[in-house]
Amino acid sequence: MAADEQGPLPPFSTTSDEERERLAQRLRQLTLGELVDVLRRVLPRHADEDGESILVLAEAFRSRPDPDDEPEEPYVELVAWPARDLYDGSIGPPWGLLESGRCDNCRALVTSTVKRAHCPVCGTLCGLT
Secondary structure, eight states: OOGGGSOSOOOOOSSOHHHHHHHHHHHHTSOHHHHHHHHHHHGGGGOOTTSSOOOOOEEEEOOOSSTTSOOOOOEEEEEOEEOGGGGTTOOOOTTOOOEEEEOTTTOOEEEESSSEEEOTTTOOEEEOO
């Protein structure tokens, strides 16, 4: 029997669309710092078995100096997890991902809400500016 003749696929989901929509609605209510803090607890758990790849949060910029020009290639920075222990548990100020730099260990470009944050790829504490 061909794949398209096998009937409907079995459900691969453990939640309903409605449950995921309720979760998405709640996540949209969070500040950026709160969202980053929640995702730092979730995304690393979705790494592949051998640790070769990891799921991360990123911010991408595309510049278009002249509206008639094609946009430039995106500039991507990975969101580094705030070193909360250095900030008395704080997740950083509410105004955005304003600190950036490069991880000294794996060389990933990173951004964060605070100046001291952990690289999402290798966990190294990064000093950002």
